[in-house]
Amino acid sequence: MLQVEKTTLPGVLLITPRRFGDSRGFFSESYNRSRMAEHGVTIDFVQDNHSLSVQPGTVRGLHFQAPPHAQDKLVRCGRGALFDVAVDIRKGSPTYGKWVGYELSFENGRQLLVPKGFLHGFVTRAPDTEIVYKCSDYYAPECDGAVRFDCPQIGIDWGFDVDSAALSDKDAKAPFFKDFDSPFVWEG
């Protein structure tokens, strides 16, 4: 019912729920707490987010919420396609500053679990792309933080011309990683 794959960043998981196809289309349990618990994921999500990005090449991120309102996120693509990225920003982590990225799309039905202590961001790869994601804490703008998506210090291969990115003012003004003091500490 659920395929769960580890990534090179411990804690970041690639999750693919089973789809039951028939002549009408398909059915899938996009989230099942008990099934996730069978794979060791026992996060209580409290808020669902949904955004639409009309232009391909729209970038949202790299974002985080700082403690005490840090968020785990379970991300999926409801329509279109996107390249979803997580970056480890836990000071002292063996994978500090390292990133992973995966294409999430309506077609592949894949989801990415992005734990607390990681930046999250994506670039859309199709028009009218919708992202839907569960968060383990509520929105806390006073804890909101961001890092430039195209930091050379992180070196994410976004797979497109980053100079053409559609960005919010907030994301355009975000600090580079070298100027960033992470509020997260690796707990081993």
Ligand SMILES: Cc1cn([C@H]2C[C@H](O)[C@@H](COP(=O)(O)OP(=O)(O)O[C@H]3O[C@H](C)C(=O)[C@H](O)[C@H]3O)O2)c(=O)[nH]c1=O
């Ligand atoms: C995140 C959030 C935003 N808002 C309001 C605040 C703004 O007036 C408006 C747009 O917010 P923002 O420009 O921060 O939205 P995104 O650029 O899509 O940010 C999100 O995208 C990246 C990829 C993430 O992982 C985060 O969830 C989040 O930072 O929605 C809310 O009311 N509640 C919320 O939880």
